[in-house]
Amino acid sequence: MVTDIPTAEGVVRGHRGRRVLRWRSIPYAAPPVGELRFRAPQPVRPWSGVRETTDFGFAAVQHRDGARIGPRYIQPTGEDCLTLNVTAPAAPSSAPRPVMVFIHGGGYVFGTSALGLYSGARLALRGDVIVVSMNYRLGAFGYVDFSEFSTAARTFDSNLGLRDQVAALEWVQRNIAAFGGDPGNVTIFGESAGGHAVVSLFATPAAAGLFHRGIAESPPADWALTADEGRRFARLCLEKLDVAPGDTATALTALSANDIRKGVSRAIGKVLWEQPGSFPIAPVADGDYLPRTPIDAFADGSAQALPLIIGTNRNEGTLFQRFDRSLPTTEEQLHTALTRCGGSELERRVVAAYPGYPARKVAVRMGGDFVFWRPTVEVLAGHSRHAPAYSYRLDFSPRAVRIAGFGATHALDLIPVFGGVDSSVGRVLTAAGGYRGFLAVQNEFQDNWLSFARTGKPLASWPEYTEQRRSTRIMDHPARVEVDPDRTKRLTWEGVRVPALT
Template identity: 30%
Template sequence: MSAIGTKRPINKFLGIPYAQAPIANLRWQKPKSATPWQGVLDATQYAPDCMQVPFMGDLAPLKGPLSEDCLYLNIWTPAQDAIRKRPVMVWIHGGGFVNGGSSAAIYSGQSFAESGVVFVSFNYRLGRFGFFAHPELSEQSKNTPVGNYGLMDQIAALKWVKNNITHFGGDPNNVTLFGESAGGRSVNVHMLSPQSEGFFHKVIVQSGGGRSDSTETVVYLNKKGTRGNLSAEDAGVQFAKSVGINTNDKEALAKLRALPAEKVLSGLNMMNANTPTYSGPMIDSSIVLTTDEVGFAQGQQKKIPLFIGSTDFEWGFLKDYNPQGAIAIATETLKSVNNRVQFTKAYLPFVLAKNGELNYPLLGSMIFGDKRFVEPARYIASKASMNDQPIWLYRFNYVPSQLKGKVDGAYHATEIPFVFNILEQNLSASQNDFKVASAMHTAWVRFAKYSDPSPKQGSAWPTYNAKDNRIIEFNENGSEVKQDPLANRLNEITNLISQ
């Protein structure tokens, strides 16, 4: 389907199946290759996104239908000129592994195609459909991976791209894998997973974390982890019991697969995913061998170009959404740090209220975001830079014109419209907003094309190393190379994690 009103001729193909529908007996199985279709496939509409429960405040809301039959991908490509194979960018959406989908308007690949890139997005199973373990599943699937079905879907999509993208003008030997939040976390996983070998050649990680051991819970397939002392199989058993299925029932697996999709969902979404009946991604000794933190520290990652970063105030919304929770984070952190005076001094320039007192909701929000996303991005960059691979560390701290004076920094996921360069959808966007979007989008495209995000004009951006600590900041001026302005804050978080 040709796109009308674009800056250059492009084609888009929506709703292409990359695997069979994971329904009935294929629920909780490794994805099977898609069945070839007869005739011409109608690729003019998005396929349904994967089953989930929407939540208020989603920055990438879905407007279309939801279904278990959701393993489809979408491709935007420059109109075929048959001159050369073009670089490919494959996007993994975020949503905490329980929400999200490729049909969100914010993930349109139009600008990437206009910039000469073949862009691919896809759906993968979410929530209990995508991350589920049970002793009966392990027993039935002795020779195949179990549990991380959403990650298996991602690998299946990457395999499809490798085998088929030449038909869309793409180069299967020049693939950039990128994602944000859970999508960024997925990219970290694929950097470490032997099952993902050969499917991509460079990566961009946007707010993907990376300190799993220290800042998040760790879940194992069949041994106790740090999430409520449960294994993923324990969570599966708990869920089965919650719907009246006993573990000793010989028909337990058949009954679980026969459950209506709404019963499997049971209201699970981003707001309530921390439940003993849901595990999320797990260490399974097949796809996920270890945590990001350990894997990168040991140099297990693929030695390929890496562009990684975060926003500057990732969890800024916490102070408004849950101020008491933010205050509790600040209070408990100040109690636990070895040097409270030094820690407070590092944060003081950012959290001092007009009356000269600490703004505790602001401090707690900042600590949480730094600990979960900002410092981990620096950690991953630092560890990867020791292995002679080109690394660039970026930070997005731009506040759109319409939000200036209303927020204290760039919140989680607010960089996405700038990366995708889709501000035309926002009638209140300013010329400066467009300038920042152009700078950011250009960096992503140049990284895909040349394995280096540096702008065409001017000096090359320095690769990251912990000693120089120079980052690429996307700000009011578009982009700048500078010493990390959050270095003192992040050093305190590193010390806190290392205590």
């Protein structure tokens, strides 16, 4: 099978895997290095001849452990990371295939599209679709707004990670037809920060027309900074970088990528420690590229009126309680976050909705609901007034995962979505039981995701979400529909927003 594909920028050569064709690390923008550091993505310089795309290039700059893609292999990281991957069924098709573009998570500070699960081979074969996955700039290089420090000689742009995602979608529009895909039928989907990217793209005018529907899995949907918050955090980053005020433009260009990463990591840590519930690495509602925060855009109808699936996992917080303290899952953290959101009265109201608090298990559930479920419900309410919206919640978890105390934790949905129940990871998770149930949940996810990608609607068994009924598909074994699940908790969280960054 020929894997040489002519793109608008030049010919790329992929490789044939088992029943699929793959192209890896195709550049969708110029390397953002040197004078292009902290600048909006620029066009790729066309090349002559054939470009080999059989191996992965760099992951975005991050702590090396975030780019681990195997037990013994960590992907190299670097600023030259603006690439994407394409996976397509090897069998010929008589018509252009639907396209599913995946945006990885990792809190906007770690992750890579090179993770084996994200290749989408099983999803592509099951649904006869083309799967695209992208890298985008992370942390300091993608989500800190240094634009205040632009000079006549050196410009710094805002929302670089978001701009990268738009540039990748523009590449899809230019080139995916050459791979057998339909540029008129593009679904974006992502998990965690990737799910947040999906809701952000709905609110980004530059993304209009580049995709036709979206799936947001476990998005912390009200992460966003105002312009003032973005400036304050950028100044904190410069303080941690020990950059003199009059030397900012020169220093940000000359410092090594790793020095910048480490300095900004110190600034992130300070915010997370002192202001639980706030998260400083997020798009900035600058009034220009991102006119309004995504949560406000959904509320007022200025987000793109396209079909949206959005949902969370029942036990989002357990993963963070065990491995990552960036989310409020302890009594102390929750007290600070809730009182910053609405004072002692809000804290009393929320605590009353979680019987057993402050028991550890209940506090972790509260923290997960606060960060993920609370804003997801707000997106559903706002978007359902203007466009089709579909709500889900993952409740199922294999026995070994429950025994370990995780339940349906954050990111567990990625395994069934990408068809990983029969992978090595899936086999480990189901070694103590639950294989048939997990496989049924995988079928439920994939059948609905693929139906949505083809038609803009999930299966008929999944009704639209409305504010009158709030129908939610419960991903369990068996799956079911519940009307307004956890209504008391929903009403308790109504109107609560993530606390402002000070």
